[in-house]
Amino acid sequence: MAKMIDVARLAGVSVATVSRVLAGSAHVSRETREKVLRAMADLDYKPNLLARNLRKMESKTIVVVIPDISNPFFSDVIRGIQHVAKEHGYHVLLGDTQNDVDAEWDFIEMIKERAADGVILVTARTSPEKIMEMAQEVPLVMACEYIQGAELPMVTIDNVISAKRVVDHLAALGHRRIGFIAGPLHVIISRDRLQGFVLGLREHGLEQDSSLIVEGDFSIPSGYDQAVRLLQLPEPPTAIFASNDEMAIGAVKAVKQMGLKVPQDVAVVGFDDIPMATVIEPALTTICQPKFEIGKKAMEILLQLIQQSNRSHGHLKLPEKLIVRDSCGGRLKG
Amino acid sequence: MAKMIDVARLAGVSVATVSRVLAGSAHVSRETREKVLRAMADLDYKPNLLARNLRKMESKTIVVVIPDISNPFFSDVIRGIQHVAKEHGYHVLLGDTQNDVDAEWDFIEMIKERAADGVILVTARTSPEKIMEMAQEVPLVMACEYIQGAELPMVTIDNVISAKRVVDHLAALGHRRIGFIAGPLHVIISRDRLQGFVLGLREHGLEQDSSLIVEGDFSIPSGYDQAVRLLQLPEPPTAIFASNDEMAIGAVKAVKQMGLKVPQDVAVVGFDDIPMATVIEPALTTICQPKFEIGKKAMEILLQLIQQSNRSHGHLKLPEKLIVRDSCGGRLKG
DNA sequence: CAAATAGGTGTAATCGATTTCAAAGGAGTC
């Protein structure tokens, strides 16, 4: 493998000049530049990034920490991140934690070893305090998840408003008793969605029956189980709003299994708009997070952070979209 | 950030000794080792990987090139790769090509820049010749996809045998007219599955009607369209075997839309066993590739390749599994 | 015409680790 000094010798110049040509910048005469470029081509020269990285003390790599790549929700976020990363010559290291807190921490530590220049957290199992502390020392951006009141860059949607919009929609369709399957309530976005739900009920003057609010764990089976609980109430709801699409899919299964029809007997709404939402029957009405955009934005902010570490960024909220499909009858009736 | 020389000074030894302690190896007295370890702890010393990598001329990083991370099929493969990578101190760089041939090539080139020590291709849009040529120069393993007759390490299942097993199953259930939706036939694994299908027909003495063989592009809509074509034949098949789960899901939709029932009127079988296969109704009978295992094995072979580049590896075929669910009635009848 | 300025280039230091080579010290052997 040819190195810079070989190019320099062949072109009859010094390594400094070769480096200058490589950097594109600075003062190099057209003549010299061409000589050097020809020599590089002749030798099929590729700069050694290991050497460059050491000298510049950067890795041109960022880590994306996600709880589970199998979850389709994250792939679009990653694509958004990679899109911007590529444009700026950055590589993306995959930090799949498999929901393991220690693994999460290991990936963040990589920055201290200079294996990465920054990190995007698309999860937050580690304690908020530790994350906030870490954000002081290394370029760190949170995406999708966030920490309440934290002074670090975060890119999400407004989960409260989004959930409220779902209630608006259901209320407009004439639903008065709406069941809510919350996500695990120790997660902030679950609490936000619950809050938006309650806010919506209040605003539309709908019943606030605490037996209509149940808690799942974001999985399909838990959606199924909790929907069964709701449907077995003495006065079952006419609509079920699940805090993510997986649980909504479970809920649809439960409704069907009890001999009822979606959306005629029970309307179902999800949250996130994963690919499966369009495949199941009926296709799921849901909130679509701008996943790709979130990834892009998070990466853009991270780049700013890497370039000048003092810039202050707060909580950025991107607009979500209500996607009306077939599972709550909105498209048919309205 | 403390560096090695700081540790050395604090411990009253030379950097060589610190490095030896770090490497864990060699001859260092217990006393000295403890002094050094204490100094490292006191200073919260983290070795600078950039420097180490340059000196050792390795990046401890591998690239996984995949056509599209949104495709759930790949996430398990990646998880398998990462599992082994992590055990051996390697990082995994994400090479999502978005089905772009040039991007595929860019990622492979990263090895020449020493940004990665090896590459696992979970796709193969680039020409076979170029890949084989590249495999001479850099550690490269193919997973899931392969090149016929190539002398490079490849980890896949046996697509011919797998497809034949599906026909075995359908024949055992009494089906005589079986429709086949092939994948794009310029892809080798599509041709293999077709070959296995034909082999199965022949072995069981079933009709070989060329109008029963159609070609899709692995997408849900194409599965739908091709299934419609099959069902509109004067003598429609009683079973449809799609070359992947997405197309099978499209086929199920088509069957339902034509007022027929799965599996009573038409049995449907898929291939790959993606997560969605268990969610749709009826749950899909399909071939389950050992995705995680494929990833693990591919990474293990890559590590051997990196450590001693001369070892010769051929085409490794891992066992697949036929997963019988509800979409072909096998579970109910048999 | 001398001085200042700017462009173009080379020399050598530098990034922070690993590793070769040599040497010091101690134990064991005859």
Place this chain on the structure above:
DNA sequence: GACTCCTTTGAAATCGATTACACCTATTTG
């Protein structure tokens, strides 16, 4: 006591780029 051998340690070279600094030439300016 002289020799070898082994363990432990340090000094210095090394990996391949980037870049601060110095230098030379040519042009502009007062």
